Amino acid sequence: MFKPFIGSAAAGGTKWFLRDVFGIGVILSFACVGFVLFPNNLSLLTRIVGIALLVLSLDLITGHCGVATLGQSAVFGAGAYLAGIAAVRWGINDPLLMIAFGAIGGAIVAALSGVIILRGHGLTQLVLSIAIAQMLQQIANKASAYTGGSDGLAGIDPLPIFGLFVINLWGRATYALAIVLVVLVFIFLRILTRSPFGMLCRGIKDDPVRARAMGASVRGTLLKAYVISGAVAGMGGALTAISTQVVGLDSLSFQLSAQSLVMLVLGGAGTLYGALIGAVSFVLFEDFVSAANPFHWLTIVGALLVAVVLFAPKGLYGEAVALADRMKRDRL
Amino acid sequence: MTALLQVEKLRKSFGGLAVTQDVSITMAAGERVALIGPNGAGKTTFVDLVTGHLRPDSGRLLLCGVDVTKLSPTERVKLRLGRSFQVTRLFLSMTAREHLGLSVMQRCGTAGRMYGHYQDNSQVTEEIDQLLGLLGLNLVADQKVAEIAYGQQRLLEIALALALKPKVLLLDEPAAGVPQNDTQRISAALAALPSDLAVMMIDHDMDLVFRFATRVVVLAAGAIIFDGSPAEVTKDQRVREAYLGSYAHDHNGS
Numbered sequence: 001m002f003k004p005f006i007g008s009a010a011a012g013g014t015k016w017f018l019r020d021v022f023g024i025g026v027i028l029s030f031a032c033v034g035f036v037l038f039p040n041n042l043s044l045l046t047r048i049v050g051i052a053l054l055v056l057s058l059d060l061i062t063g064h065c066g067v068a069t070l071g072q073s074a075v076f077g078a079g080a081y082l083a084g085i086a087a088v089r090w091g092i093n094d095p096l097l098m099i100a101f102g103a104i105g106g107a108i109v110a111a112l113s114g115v116i117i118l119r120g121h122g123l124t125q126l127v128l129s130i131a132i133a134q135m136l137q138q139i140a141n142k143a144s145a146y147t148g149g150s151d152g153l154a155g156i157d158p159l160p161i162f163g164l165f166v167i168n169l170w171g172r173a174t175y176a177l178a179i180v181l182v183v184l185v186f187i188f189l190r191i192l193t194r195s196p197f198g199m200l201c202r203g204i205k206d207d208p209v210r211a212r213a214m215g216a217s218v219r220g221t222l223l224k225a226y227v228i229s230g231a232v233a234g235m236g237g238a239l240t241a242i243s244t245q246v247v248g249l250d251s252l253s254f255q256l257s258a259q260s261l262v263m264l265v266l267g268g269a270g271t272l273y274g275a276l277i278g279a280v281s282f283v284l285f286e287d288f289v290s291a292a293n294p295f296h297w298l299t300i301v302g303a304l305l306v307a308v309v310l311f312a313p314k315g316l317y318g319e320a321v322a323l324a325d326r327m328k329r330d331r332l
Numbered sequence: 333m334t335a336l337l338q339v340e341k342l343r344k345s346f347g348g349l350a351v352t353q354d355v356s357i358t359m360a361a362g363e364r365v366a367l368i369g370p371n372g373a374g375k376t377t378f379v380d381l382v383t384g385h386l387r388p389d390s391g392r393l394l395l396c397g398v399d400v401t402k403l404s405p406t407e408r409v410k411l412r413l414g415r416s417f418q419v420t421r422l423f424l425s426m427t428a429r430e431h432l433g434l435s436v437m438q439r440c441g442t443a444g445r446m447y448g449h450y451q452d453n454s455q456v457t458e459e460i461d462q463l464l465g466l467l468g469l470n471l472v473a474d475q476k477v478a479e480i481a482y483g484q485q486r487l488l489e490i491a492l493a494l495a496l497k498p499k500v501l502l503l504d505e506p507a508a509g510v511p512q513n514d515t516q517r518i519s520a521a522l523a524a525l526p527s528d529l530a531v532m533m534i535d536h537d538m539d540l541v542f543r544f545a546t547r548v549v550v551l552a553a554g555a556i557i558f559d560g561s562p563a564e565v566t567k568d569q570r571v572r573e574a575y576l577g578s579y580a581h582d583h584n585g586s
Contacts, residue, residue: 196437197446199426203434206423213421214438215409215496221444 020190023273024183030280031179042171044287046243049178052279053236054256055263056182056189056272057106061229062261063269064193065222066205068126069117070257071133072233077252078109078136079234084153084247085146093159095167095177099238106234107227109136114226118219130254137252152248156241167242174243181239182276185232189272192228201225266308268315277317335394336361336530337500342381342391351377352388353555359500359530366545366562367534370574374554375534376418379504383415384408396499414498416489418505418534424478428469428488431477432460435495463491467521483514490521501525503533507540519543550574 034045054076061067082105086092092101113132120128140147147153160166165173192198200221204211208218241247250256259282267278285304290297312319337359344352351374359365369375380386382393384405393401395411403411423431433450436459437443451457464470467487472480477488486506493501506522507515515537522544525531535541541548541562548565550558552574558565565571 192446195446195448196434196443196450199430199434199450200438200443203423203426203431206425207421209417210421210423210492212406213409213415213417214435214443214492215406216434216438216443217406224444 016194020187024187027183027186027276028179035175042175043243044283046171046175046178047240048280048283049175049182050236050240050243051260051263051283052182052276053185053239054233054260055267055275055279056185057229057233057236058260058264059269059272059275060189060193060232061226063264063271063275064198064205065201065225067118067222067226068122069129070126070254070261071113071117071129071131072229072260073252073254073256074113074129074133074136075106075110075230075233076237076256076260077133077140077247078230078237079103079106080237080241080247080251081105081140081147081153082234083238084156084241087156087158087241088153089146093157095158095161095174095242098158098242099177099181099235102234102236102238102241103231104234106230106232106237108230109234110226110230111223114223114230118222118226130257133252133254133257137249140252141249147247150249152246153241154246156245156247158242158245171243174239178239178243181235185235186272186276189232193272197221197224262305264315266305266315268318271317271321274315274317278315281316334360334397336396337382337532338392338394338397339382340392340394342378342393343389344377344381344386345389351554352381353553354391355551355554355556357549357556357559359532361499361528361530363530364544364546365530365532366541366548367532367551368536368538368541368548369551373551375551376504377554378551379415379502379534382502383413409496412497412499413502414493414496414500415502416486416493416504416506418508420482420485420489422477422485422488425476427474427476428464428480428484428491429460429473431488431492432463432495433457435492436460439496459495463495466494466524467491468517481514483510483517486510486514486518487521490518494525499528499530501529501531503531503535505535506533507535507537515540 035042038045054072057075058069058072062069079102083098083102086101087098092098116132117125117128141149158167161173161177165176167173200211200216204216204218204221211218237251240251263278263282264275265278266282267276268274286297286301289300293300308316314322335358337357339355339357342352342355343350355378367375367378377386381388384400384403388401392399395408395413398411400408400411430450433456434443436456437450464473467490469484469487469491472484477485490503490506507518510518519540522533533541533544545562548558548560548562549556550565550571557574558568558571
């Protein structure tokens, strides 16, 4: 599938490819390590993957396109709810179809809200994104006939994957589904961000006026990126719905949006790798600290973040890359 | 000769202040026009009106015979109107090569492609190399733009405008803020511009203007007070009073 992309005679034409193969290898090995270390807690790992998809989607729209948003949970929750509603109300229980519904839900909400959010810039944009997520949460709360309101949408009962792999409390099938999904999304996003479209997005982030002077449609490009981002987050939502078999209002919460941004900053924005690292380390750390010290864990998480922002402003991944570069230069 | 750019009785005022008053200019292929005038004469406003960043109160603008008065800046770019900015506007985290790649692909309509790489297409890479060579940017092509010298950034601005294969090119002070040594490079680059292009340059550097232009248009208080050859402009009494001052004096005296 990658053959046509390796052929470029450009400098480092295959280097990126090897690096991504290595990156995917690392992701898969971490997935295996997780499976071996936490065989009884696969639902936690699946939750991490769901969140990781959300943070990846945020990295696309914020890290690459420079769109300020504190409402990314809107597209995540929309995906979760549409997948849940498809299962509970319409009897569509196939997990892969539910993921597809999640993607569609996220993409539709992104397309509609994107038209509004992308009209603003900076702070206005941020406020619009928050307002839309809050509005959506209220709608989900009131439309309880569909969404279950504040009780949550319960009774999601997914069929076995491909009719073979039963989704049960052990969560092995769901975990496998999650890993396959995140690897595919990751490959797709790496191709996308390397493509001319991805380059145009980065250009718009740097200077929209210059992009316009080149004849590019700034809002059209950003809207496309936002729809793709919405589809990715929506799949994360759907995955979470399949795994937990319930969708709650918290999937549309401001807290989730804010946390996903924190995870992106923690891991490092604009690289996709940082998004994964941020999501995994944040959720694992949160899980570990909240078990070790149930009273002060939020304070500890806060202290960690302050430390990262002060001492590793590029995020964990960004600092690691900078360190590796420095070591390479010293050796030469 | 066909008129590539036709400006008819353009007017624009901000509040009570008329910044552009009945300005009419026609430019043909191959023309090298310098637009000069004292500070506040309305030169940048004129450029913004032509590129579509400002809407005129009245008047008409034709590009290659097409009425573009109501079109957006991007639509005018697609009709082959290129510009450079008075203050460089570049993607600071990208290299010169990437800039040109985007610009060329944008012109070809392939910049929205969601797979592959901009250097996959040999036609695109050849064109990039050609532009880099034309403006002498080969050596810094793969450095981030934030790290290259300001004079080189200005040259890249011109290269970016050329990548769009414009028919009409507006250069807003291409040598502004550039060290004296590098203005040589810029004026060499201007001399090497494709001959079928209609170019209008705004600049305060009179040496550059006189080396470059075959026609000089003088704007003062939003109106054209002179339109003629560089040889005549220094002799024109009104222009001298409005603008040139000591420069004309020096040149006539010598």
